[in-house]
Amino acid sequence: MVTVIHPNLEDTDAKMRAKDVSVYYGDKMAIDNVSIDIPTEYVTAFIGPSGCGKSTFLRTMNRMNDTIPSARVEGNITLDGEDIYSPQLDVVQLRARVGMVFQKPNPFPKSIYDNIAYGPKIHGIAEGKDELDAIVEKSLQRAGLWNEVKDRLNDSGTALSGGQQQRLCIARAIAVDPEVILMDEPCSALDPIATAKIEELIDDLNGRYAIVIVTHSMQQAARVSQRTAFFHLGKMVEYGRTTDIFTNPLEQRTQDYITGRYG
Amino acid sequence: MSPAILLLLAIGLGLAGWLAARARAWAFRREAASGRLAALPTYHGWYVALWIVLPAMLFIAIWSSLSPILVEQSVLSSPAASNLPEFGFQRDALLREAKAVAEGSAPAVFNDQAKGLVDPYRDAISRFGLLGVLGTLVIAFLGGAWSFLKLKPDFRARTRVERIVMASLLIASMVAILTTLGIVVSLVFETVRFFGMVNPFDFLFGTHWGPDPMSNPENPDPSRFGALPLFWGTIYIGAIIAMIVAIPLGLMSAIYLTQYANPTVRSWLKPALEILAGVPTVVYGYFAALTVAPFIRDIAVAIGITGASSESALAAGLVMGVMIIPFVSSMADDSIAAVPQAMRDGSLAMGATTSETIKRVLVPAALPGIVAGIMLAISRAIGETMIVVMAAGAAANLSANPLEAMTTVTFQIVTMLTGEGSFDHPATLSAFALGFVLFMVTLALNFVALRVVKRFREAYE
Numbered sequence: 001m002v003t004v005i006h007p008n009l010e011d012t013d014a015k016m017r018a019k020d021v022s023v024y025y026g027d028k029m030a031i032d033n034v035s036i037d038i039p040t041e042y043v044t045a046f047i048g049p050s051g052c053g054k055s056t057f058l059r060t061m062n063r064m065n066d067t068i069p070s071a072r073v074e075g076n077i078t079l080d081g082e083d084i085y086s087p088q089l090d091v092v093q094l095r096a097r098v099g100m101v102f103q104k105p106n107p108f109p110k111s112i113y114d115n116i117a118y119g120p121k122i123h124g125i126a127e128g129k130d131e132l133d134a135i136v137e138k139s140l141q142r143a144g145l146w147n148e149v150k151d152r153l154n155d156s157g158t159a160l161s162g163g164q165q166q167r168l169c170i171a172r173a174i175a176v177d178p179e180v181i182l183m184d185e186p187c188s189a190l191d192p193i194a195t196a197k198i199e200e201l202i203d204d205l206n207g208r209y210a211i212v213i214v215t216h217s218m219q220q221a222a223r224v225s226q227r228t229a230f231f232h233l234g235k236m237v238e239y240g241r242t243t244d245i246f247t248n249p250l251e252q253r254t255q256d257y258i259t260g261r262y263g
Numbered sequence: 264m265s266p267a268i269l270l271l272l273a274i275g276l277g278l279a280g281w282l283a284a285r286a287r288a289w290a291f292r293r294e295a296a297s298g299r300l301a302a303l304p305t306y307h308g309w310y311v312a313l314w315i316v317l318p319a320m321l322f323i324a325i326w327s328s329l330s331p332i333l334v335e336q337s338v339l340s341s342p343a344a345s346n347l348p349e350f351g352f353q354r355d356a357l358l359r360e361a362k363a364v365a366e367g368s369a370p371a372v373f374n375d376q377a378k379g380l381v382d383p384y385r386d387a388i389s390r391f392g393l394l395g396v397l398g399t400l401v402i403a404f405l406g407g408a409w410s411f412l413k414l415k416p417d418f419r420a421r422t423r424v425e426r427i428v429m430a431s432l433l434i435a436s437m438v439a440i441l442t443t444l445g446i447v448v449s450l451v452f453e454t455v456r457f458f459g460m461v462n463p464f465d466f467l468f469g470t471h472w473g474p475d476p477m478s479n480p481e482n483p484d485p486s487r488f489g490a491l492p493l494f495w496g497t498i499y500i501g502a503i504i505a506m507i508v509a510i511p512l513g514l515m516s517a518i519y520l521t522q523y524a525n526p527t528v529r530s531w532l533k534p535a536l537e538i539l540a541g542v543p544t545v546v547y548g549y550f551a552a553l554t555v556a557p558f559i560r561d562i563a564v565a566i567g568i569t570g571a572s573s574e575s576a577l578a579a580g581l582v583m584g585v586m587i588i589p590f591v592s593s594m595a596d597d598s599i600a601a602v603p604q605a606m607r608d609g610s611l612a613m614g615a616t617t618s619e620t621i622k623r624v625l626v627p628a629a630l631p632g633i634v635a636g637i638m639l640a641i642s643r644a645i646g647e648t649m650i651v652v653m654a655a656g657a658a659a660n661l662s663a664n665p666l667e668a669m670t671t672v673t674f675q676i677v678t679m680l681t682g683e684g685s686f687d688h689p690a691t692l693s694a695f696a697l698g699f700v701l702f703m704v705t706l707a708l709n710f711v712a713l714r715v716v717k718r719f720r721e722a723y724e
Contacts, residue, residue, distance in 0.1 A: 062612065064608065064611065064612055067607075067608065067611060069525075091614075092614045092615075092616055093614070094614075095611065095612055095613065095614035096613075096614035099612065099613070100612035102605060102608060102609065102612075104605055106603070106605035106606055106608070106609040107609075108606060108609065108610070108623075108624050108628070109606075109627065109628050110627070118610070118613060118615075118623065119613045119614065119615075122613070122614065122615050122616075122619050122623070123614060169609070172609075172613065173612075173613070176613065176614065
């Protein structure tokens with residue numbers, strides 16, 4: 001079975017391009033032959049029921065699956081035409097270019113400032129304290145957190161509220177100036193107001209970074225994304241413009257899922 | 264009648280009570296209209312059995328400590344005892360001999376005076392033995408009857424049994440605490456006696472240690488009871504040299520085991536490391552005294568340091584450090600493993616390498632647990648005795664030279680208690696004061712360590 005690609009999906013510049021990607025956990029196949037282009041200037045949403053492999057696929061895109069010993073990736077994923085699984089590629093460089101935000105906010109048990117400064121420090125981005133301060137301020141501003149925390153940059157990052165923690169994690173990812181930001185259900189641990197703020201933030205960041213968001217919420221996908229891919233049982237069933245997927249799904253399973261018949 | 268037999272008797276009665284009560288509960292169940300009881304029949308059985316056995320056991324415990332005294336009282340009041348010597352060894356020896364014969368553990372009496380006591384003894388033993396059996400039976404019966412009469416269809420036997428079991432669990436946990444309290448009290452008692460003879464200030468801050476167990480106990484020379492060199496030796500060996508060895512090695516092995524080792528290597532290395540904790544300290548002592556200490560002396564001599572002692576603080580400290588490694592590494596291992604995977608992922612996803620993640624995220628996050636482990640290790644090291652007895656020497660030196668012989672608090676406690684002085688001599692009593700100080704220090708270290716661990720746990724919930 002091949003993924004159904006909507007006919008009126010125009011060609012765009014692909015930032016990342018996955019071709020025939022399959023992922024195995026030991027003998028178990030988690031992703032079956034997925035091919036997708038991630039456009040530079042849009043937000044792409046991965047939707048689908050639990051266990052459909054959308055998070056697994058997301059994690060292959062910055063090789064976070066490397067941390068799971070039994071995981072094995074077949075196929076080919078490129079970033080600007082460069083194979084990210086090639087032995088020549090430095091995974092450290094890759095992850096600096098492809099940042100990630102997790103399901104549960106995971107700020108380090110350090111000060112807010114140090115949380116943001118972490119990436120720039122390990123990648124040697126900032127030259128001196130002034131530049132680091134500027135990066136911290138810029139990142140927090142982009143994440144819409146600056147006004148809330150500017151007077152307490154030395155407080156612990158874990159002392160913030162859940163929504164603030166998640167925006168801190170987004171600011172932390174932005175601080176190393178990535179090209180792609182992967183978000184793995186970034187709002188699933190947050191209340192509606194914090195979720196609205198994150199969605200607003202995704203809108204603001206859209207265009208500056210290629211963003212891929214995995215979400216359980218179809219409304220969220222409809223609100224924040226311009227491209228949507230529907231995953232089911234490890235396969236990518238349908239891919240197209242978000243409006244097309246939600247108003248005119250071509251596959252029965254997609255139709256069933258978005259109308260709430262299962263999932 | 265020996266306590267063991269009485270105990271068997273009580274347990275037998277308990278079994279009977281268990282069966283009877285269970286049968287009764289089954290009968291309730293058959294008669295009851297609903298066929299339901301407030302508790303399962305087994306719980307009725309246990310309720311009665313516990314009410315039979317526990318009071319009986321309490322009685323047996325009291326009786327077995329009381330009856331020998333009662334037996335002796337009764338023998339002493341017999342006419343044959345009137346011509347016993349008033350006090351002293353002879354009187355005790357006669358009584359002991361008569362008792363042994365009466366109990367049948369000695370064949371015959373050698374001393375004529377004891378001969379007359381055998382029969383009163385025999386009478387008393389059988390009389391009080393019978394009393395013990397009767398007492399056990401009565402108590403068991405009363406407990407059984409009282410509890411059996413309470414059985415009803417709606418009797419909540421299970422909650423009662425659970426309450427009794429919970430109480431016995433509480434008592435079991437109290438044993439350790441009460442023992443600690445008992446230790447403190449006995450130490451305090453002797454320490455106060457010692458401080459009545461030697462000024463605490465002289466003891467804690469004096470710099471010369473050399474108690475003379477043969478001196479006049481009435482008038483001790485306080486200048487010979489300065490324990491500062493001992494405290495210094497203890498800290499230098501246990502908290503400085505040993506920790507210089509144990510902290511880096513323990514931490515590094517914990518980091519390797521949690522972050523780098525593959526599961527097969529880990530499954531071999533971790534138990535192997537833990538075996539270190541199971542080696543008897545006296546074996547470490549041999550190793551320190553026979554292998555490490557001469558080796559260190561030879562090296563010192565080879566590089567031109569004269570006067571290196573064959574017993575040195577360095578040898579004892581190094582070996583003690585090796586002994587402590589598993590304590591540091593297993594606490595560090597646990598606390599690093601307890602840092603949520605999300606932290607690790609977060610750092611790796613930022614493009615940090617594994618080593619950057621360890622240095623900047625995992626170790627700082629696990630630091631409270633690591634510090635607590637180190638403190639427990641220090642308290643273990645300063646209380647360690649065998650290694651220092653065998654390798655550190657006996658000279659109370661206040662010196663920073665690790666090649667010199669030094670002595671520790673624990674070593675001096677051993678020396679003073681096994682010395683020739685009488686028990687109430689200040690030199691012997693000083694062992695208790697030393698033990699008290701050591702106990703307080705390790706208690707404080709453990710207390711602080713537990714507090715630190717507690718705070719650390721709260722951080723990730």
